[in-house]
Amino acid sequence: MTDLADRRDVETEVYQPAEDSHLLAETAVADLGDAPKSLALEVGTGSGYVAERVADETHARVLGSDVNPHACVQARERGVEAVRADLLEPFRSDVFDVVLFNAPYLPTDPDEERDDWMEVALSGGEDGREVIEPFLESVGRVLDPDGAVYLLVSSLTGVDEVAELAAAEGFSAVALRDESFPFETLTVLKLLR
Amino acid sequence: MKQSLMDIICCPLDKQELELDATETDDEEVITGTLTCTECGETYPIEDGIPNLLPPDMRDVEA
Numbered sequence: 001m002t003d004l005a006d007r008r009d010v011e012t013e014v015y016q017p018a019e020d021s022h023l024l025a026e027t028a029v030a031d032l033g034d035a036p037k038s039l040a041l042e043v044g045t046g047s048g049y050v051a052e053r054v055a056d057e058t059h060a061r062v063l064g065s066d067v068n069p070h071a072c073v074q075a076r077e078r079g080v081e082a083v084r085a086d087l088l089e090p091f092r093s094d095v096f097d098v099v100l101f102n103a104p105y106l107p108t109d110p111d112e113e114r115d116d117w118m119e120v121a122l123s124g125g126e127d128g129r130e131v132i133e134p135f136l137e138s139v140g141r142v143l144d145p146d147g148a149v150y151l152l153v154s155s156l157t158g159v160d161e162v163a164e165l166a167a168a169e170g171f172s173a174v175a176l177r178d179e180s181f182p183f184e185t186l187t188v189l190k191l192l193r
Numbered sequence: 194m195k196q197s198l199m200d201i202i203c204c205p206l207d208k209q210e211l212e213l214d215a216t217e218t219d220d221e222e223v224i225t226g227t228l229t230c231t232e233c234g235e236t237y238p239i240e241d242g243i244p245n246l247l248p249p250d251m252r253d254v255e256a
Contacts, residue, residue, distance in 0.1 A: 039201070063201070067251070072243045081195060082243050089205035090246035 013070040015121035017049035019179070020186055024102050024152040025053040027177045027188040031150070032058045038097035041065060041142070043087060043135065046121060048075030050100060055080070060098060065091075068117045087135055091142045099139055100150045103132045105157040128157035129165070136162075136169050140193070149191035150176075154184045166191050194223050194244050204230035204237075205248050211237070 028050070032038075038060045042051040045064030048071075055062040064075040065085040072082040083090065088099075104121055107128035124130050132151070139149055149171070153162045163173040171191040179186050196213070204211055209232035217225035228237040228244060238245050245252065 063198075067247065069243075069245075073241065076241075076243060081198065083194070083198070083202065084243055084245040084247055086205065086247055086251055089248065090202050092201060092203045092208070095201050 013117045014068065014074050015046040015071075015118065017047055019181065020102050020152050020154075021046075021049050023177065023179050023186050024100060024150060024188055025050045028054055028098070028100055028150045029057045031148075031176060031190065032060065032098065035059065037061070039063075039095060040098035040100065041088075041091065041096050042080075043099060043101040044071075044103065044121070044131075045075045045080060045082070046071050046102075048078040048080040048082070050102065051075060051080040052078045054098075054100065068120060070117060071121075087131075088138045088142045093141050094144050096142050097144050097147045098150070099143055099147070101132075101135060101139075102152040103135060103157075105129075105132065105152075105154050107156060124157060127161075128154070129161065132157070132162055133165060136165050136171075139191075140169055140171070143193075145193060149189075151189045151191060153187050153189055155187075156184045159187050159189070163189065194239060194242055195221060196223065198244070202228075202244065202246060204233060204235060205246050206230070206235060207233050209233070215239075 051064040064080040108123040215226040
């Protein structure tokens with residue numbers, strides 16, 4: 001990819017790794033440690049960065065799914081097994097030991113929503129939880145009963161509110177790590193049943 | 194996609210098993226083909242090694 005126009009396309013159509021991606025990858029890798037071979041899915045994998053790191057630094061086989069076709073292509077170029085999907089819909093019951101999700105979480109005024117892939121990657125609707133809610137409702141179906149979810153949540157989205165939504169779906173939430181930035185604090189929640 | 198993905202994925206509409214029809218493969222992967230639901234008959238394309246398992250009403254959404 002050397003053509004400037006192509007590169008500009010990639011940068012505007014696929015969310016590139018940022019502080020939240022690094023925090024999610026590091027925390028999940030540290031927590032999984034030397035756990036034996038497992039099957040993991042990163043939902044909304046974007047560039048594939050988190051999925052690639054978890055695959056490289058743990059014993060897990062890691063798939064990446066995204067609704068955005070450009071993201072699927074980029075993730076695959078990184079060596080991630082990519083599936084174009086709406087959240088968890090095309091995955092079988094109880095198959096995953098680990099599910100990771102850096103959800104689109106920025107609260108967005110509906111009048112200001114743009115109709116492009118970057119908006120899909122960033123916006124969590126009016127309260128920042130419009131994607132996290134359906135995710136939490138369906139993740140229990142695909143997750144092994146002993147499996148774990150690693151979810152990156154921002155203070156802008158409401159960590160307590162997300163933990164309450166998870167509790168309503170039968171999960172207990174533990175905050176594994178926090179990192180503060182000028183306008184938000186990022187937290188990695190681990191959800192278990 | 195790897196053949197072993199068949200044990201992980203299902204039809205996004207009714208969660209039933211899919212049947213693989215590969216038209217182009219390399220050593221490890223299916224590059225082009227289709228996945229057909231054994232129950233409802235809906236088909237999903239595989240292009241450039243990536244299965245598109247969006248439900249049909251979302252498949253054509255391009256921003």
